[in-house]
Amino acid sequence: MLIFLGNLVARIRESDYYPDDTYVLEIRFLDNPNFNLGHDYTGSFQDCILNAVASFKCILN
Numbered sequence: 001m002l003i004f005l006g007n008l009v010a011r012i013r014e015s016d017y018y019p020d021d022t023y024v025l026e027i028r029f030l031d032n033p034n035f036n037l038g039h040d041y042t043g044s045f046q047d048c049i050l051n052a053v054a055s056f057k058c059i060l061n
Contacts, residue, residue, distance in 0.1 A: 003052055007031060010052040015042060023048045027055055 003010040007030050015022045025041040025048040028034075041051040 003049075004030075005056050008056065010055070012045065012048045012052070018042055021045075025051055027052065 001012045003012070009028055009030050011026045011028070012023050013026075015024045018024075021044065022042055023045050027040075041048055043051075
């Protein structure tokens with residue numbers, strides 16, 4: 001799942017390294033997808049959605 005906000009994109013994907021039902025959230029710039037903002041989280045899908053929203057709010061303020 002991708003979530004877009006301005007020049008940012010949050011990608012939520014299933015984790016390759018953690019048990020089933022564990023997801024990873026990665027936040028990157030759209031114009032430089034190789035640059036990771038360091039806002040990576042692991043947890044349930046809902047946890048990742050909540051962390052994406054909180055990160056976007058923090059970055060925008």
